[in-house]
């Protein structure tokens with residue numbers, strides 16, 4: 199391929215770029231000497247290789263690949279899934295490369311974002327319910343899948359024998375003592391507060407003379 203053909207090929211590949219960027223790019227390519235063109239091609243190849251080595255979801259979360267973004271803050275990005283289970287399927291991705299929920303530092307923030315996005319889906323898309331799926335493709339992904347009225351998510355299901363179910367339940371049984379204790383203490387306090395106020399009111403109320 200001679201230098202002009204290479205330039206034409208490059209310009210063709212730039213068709214997807216936004217117009218103003220493309221114009222600049224085309225001018226730059228046309229003005230390149232043969233040496234400049236070779237250096238540029240080398241750089242391009244290196245960039246492509248390094249992108250291929252990087253985690254796809256790091257690239258998505260940090261805006262290095264184009265996506266349909268619906269939310270972004272310092273720590274998270276949310277984009278539309280390009281192969282949605284249903285219309286409005288969102289992927290919420292931490293910007294930092296985290297493999298699993300266990301290793302995520304901002305779990306509470308994540309839940310608040312899930313809540314907000316779910317609200318928005320219901321308001322704007324008329325979504326009946328939102329199924330939240332925490333998964334990992336090497337990078338933690340929280341999937342928000344809209345469930346529309348009178349539709350069912352297409353997961354294939356099967357019946358399992360009672361004994362097997364009991365065995366599985368036994369294996370998965372767990373306790374979250376710390377959280378439960380906290381809640382109990384708080385609700386006790388509230389009850390006490392209520393009792394006090396009722397007593398206060400009784401004392402303040404004028405006594406009936408029999």
Ligand SMILES: [Zn+2]
Nearest residue numbers: 253256295337
């Ligand atoms: Zn990653």
